[in-house]
Amino acid sequence: MFEIKKNIFVVPGKKKSQFPYCCCLLVKGNDLSVLIDAGMGKPQMDACLEKGFDVLILSHCHVDHRLTIRHIPDKPVWSHEKEVAYIQNEKNFIEGIGYARGGLDYYELFGHLILPESQVQRTLADGERLDLGGLTLEVLHTPGHTPGHLSFYIPEENFLFAADVDLTRFGPMYGHYFSDIDSFFETIRKTKATGASIVATGHTEPYYDQIPELFDAFEQVIYKRDKLIFDKLDKPRRVSDLLNQNLIYSRYPKSQVVTAFFEMVHIEKQLDRLVKLGKAKKEGDFYIRV
Secondary structure, eight states, rough: EEEETTTEEEEEEEHHHOOOOOEEEEEEEEEEEEEEOOOSHHHHHHHHHHHHHSSOOHHHHHHHGTGGGGGOOOOOEEEEEHHHHHHHOOHHHHHTTTTTTTOOOOOHHGGGOOOOOOOOOOOTTTEEEEEOOOOOEEEEEEEETTOOOOEEEGEEEEEETTTTOOOOTTTOOOOOOTTHHHHHHHHHHHHHHHHOOOEEOOOOOOSOOOOOHHHHHHHHHHHHHHHHHHHHSSSOOGGGGTTOOSOOSOOSSSSSSHHHHHHHHHHHHHHHHHHHSSSSEEEEEEEEEO
8 A cells, every 4th residue: 555645545456456356545534534446455455444444435346346345344335326236236247247148157257256245325426526524536427347437536636546447558448248338438538537647547557647648548449449340341240250369358368268258248349339330230140341
């Protein structure tokens, strides 16, 4: 844990904040202290408890942002209303990601990561301002990755916690059924518009330099994927014809079946976007360049 600004602490997760962990944020106000996300690992959570906080805010429902919640069963949980069903009900969460349709058994793959079904005590809305006492937490509804994904801006320090709007070279991750490409465009532009001078995310080191350019490059990945998939439509193609070519992921890690599933969903969404843009049409199972 390190203090990035006065009373604002970045809490890196285990495994360099990579799945099944994430980087979290502890904000200590004079009147209210909040922890944003709980996927850092028990030692890091113990450090947060020692610092003290009143409320846990979940940026979204993904397991890697909730993994350590089992160690704080008595802390109130807040989230966006569109995440509540996935946080409170495991079945909804699994269906929302789409594992079953992808032929994956969540319990076989991630049985060791099963989480308690937390109850959400309060929902947060876009534009809401939480006066913590000396610091203000502005709530930004930033969907695309998940329907109710939240980011948080602290105007006193021109600081943004963007959670899984992570500005990596991989680009926006929308490989789940409840993800949405169009929403991601609005989200990227909304978070960029804060003009934040420091951006912390759920899976990277904080960013201090060339932040507008990072947002632009992050958005450009979607257009690059458009062209990549469009170029593959040199003849009618089914989704299955485009699999196992590393079009989205440059490599498949140990969890190959999971990554392959995410790749399939990305490709499906990219093809449907091309249809929506009038660059392709769908006839039966085939996508055809227009």
